[in-house]
Amino acid sequence: MSKPTLLVTDFAGTTLRDDGTVLSAYRRVLSARDIPFTEADLAARRGASKRAVFEDFAARVEPDPEACHELATHALADFEAALRQEYEQGDLHEIEGAQHTLRVLREAGIPVALSSGFDRRLVEAMLARLGWQTLFDTVVGADDVPLGRPAPFLIYRAMMDLEVVDVAGVAVVGDTTLDLRSAANARAGWAIGVLSGAHDLDTLGAEAHTHLLPSVAELPVLFGLYD
Numbered sequence: 001m002s003k004p005t006l007l008v009t010d011f012a013g014t015t016l017r018d019d020g021t022v023l024s025a026y027r028r029v030l031s032a033r034d035i036p037f038t039e040a041d042l043a044a045r046r047g048a049s050k051r052a053v054f055e056d057f058a059a060r061v062e063p064d065p066e067a068c069h070e071l072a073t074h075a076l077a078d079f080e081a082a083l084r085q086e087y088e089q090g091d092l093h094e095i096e097g098a099q100h101t102l103r104v105l106r107e108a109g110i111p112v113a114l115s116s117g118f119d120r121r122l123v124e125a126m127l128a129r130l131g132w133q134t135l136f137d138t139v140v141g142a143d144d145v146p147l148g149r150p151a152p153f154l155i156y157r158a159m160m161d162l163e164v165v166d167v168a169g170v171a172v173v174g175d176t177t178l179d180l181r182s183a184a185n186a187r188a189g190w191a192i193g194v195l196s197g198a199h200d201l202d203t204l205g206a207e208a209h210t211h212l213l214p215s216v217a218e219l220p221v222l223f224g225l226y227d
Contacts, residue, residue, distance in 0.1 A: 003110055003223050004190060006164045008155050010047065010174035011116040011123065013197020015098040015216060016130070021090070022046075025082040026053075033075050035061055046198035047176030049117050049148025051076055080122055087126050094130065095196045097217030102135055104220045111137040113158035119143045138162055149178040152186030171223075173216060175199060180207040192222075 012018045023042055030037045035057045045053045051072070058072035102112050113136060116123045120141030127133050138161040145153035155172055164170065171190035172183035175197025183191035184207075193204035196215040204212055211222060220226055 003108065003225075004171035005166065005169035006111050006113060006159060006162060007105055007171045007173065007219070008113045008115050008158050008188075009102070009172075009216065010176070010179050010197075011114055011118065011126075013046070013095075013175035014173060014179075014194055015095055015102070015114070016126070017093040017095050018197055019093075021083065021086050025079050025086070028082060029075050029078045030057060032078065033071065035071075035075065043198070045178075047117055047149050047174060047178035049142040050079060051119070051142060052148050054079065080119065083118075084122060084125060087122075087129060092126065092129050095194075095215050095217070097215065099132070099135065101216050101219050104225060105223070106137070108220075108223070108225050110223070111162050111164070113137060113162065114139045115154040115158060116140070117142050117148055149176075150181035150185055152182050155182060155186040155188060173219070175204075177203060177207050180204065180209050184208045192219075 009015055012022060026042055037057060054072040054075045055068065058068045058075060062068040062071050105112055118141060120143055123139060123141045138158055140154050140157045142148050145157050147153055155170065159167065159170065167187050168189040170188045171192060172179065172188045173192040173194060174180065175194050176199050180191050180193055190211065191209045193209050193212045194215050195201055195212065201212065213222065
C-alpha cells in the first residue's frame with residue numbers, strides 16, 4: 001500500500017486515552033445549566049466541535065438567538081474549566097503505542113496533523129502536560145475553523161498549514177462517526193476508524209470507511225512501514 005502524504009489524527013479517544021472525562025464534564029455542565037440531554041445525544045456528538053454542541057443544546061431552552069448564544073458561551077466556559085482542571089491535575093495517558101506510532105510515521109516522511117473538537121488553548125495545555133509539543137507538524141483546534149466535524153474544514157486547514165494539495169493522499173483517523181463523516185466530506189483517500197475510543201465496531205462499521213483498526217498502533221503495518 002502506498003503511504004499517505006498527510007495523516008490527520010483526532011486527539012481524545014484516538015491518540016489520548018479518554019477515561020470518561022469528556023462525557024462526565026458534559027453531564028455536569030448540562031445538568032448545572034438545566035439543559036436537557038440524553039446519553040444518545042452525547043454519543044451522537046462525540047468528536048464534534050464543543051462550541052457547536054453547546055450551541056445546539058442551548059437552543060433547546062433558549063429560542064432567542066442572543067440568549068441561546070450567551071447560554072452556550074457560559075456552558076462552554078464551564079465545560080472547558082472542568083476539563084482544564086481535570087487535565088491539569090489528573091493523569092493523562094496516551095493510547096498505548098500512540099506516541100511511538102506517530103514518530104514512526106514522521107520518520108517515514110509522513111507529516112502528522114492533530115485535529116480536535118477542543119479549542120486550541122485547551123489542546124495546547126494538554127499537549128504540554130503530555131510533553132507532545134513537538135510531536136505534530138501542525139495542530140488544528142475547533143476555533144481554527146468555521147465549522148467542526150462532520151464538516152471537512154479541520155482536514156482542509158491541516159492541508160493548508162502543511163501545503164498538501166491532493167486530498168486523495170490524505171489519511172484521516174479517528175474514533176467517532178463524525179471523524180469518518182468528515183473524512184468522507186473531505187474526500188480523503190483514507191478514512192480510518194479506530195476502536196480505542198467513543199464508538200464500537202458496529203457503530204463505526206455503519207459509516208463509510210476504508211479501514212477499521214484496533215488502535216493507531218496498527219497504522220505502521222497498514223502503511224507497510226513494517227510487518
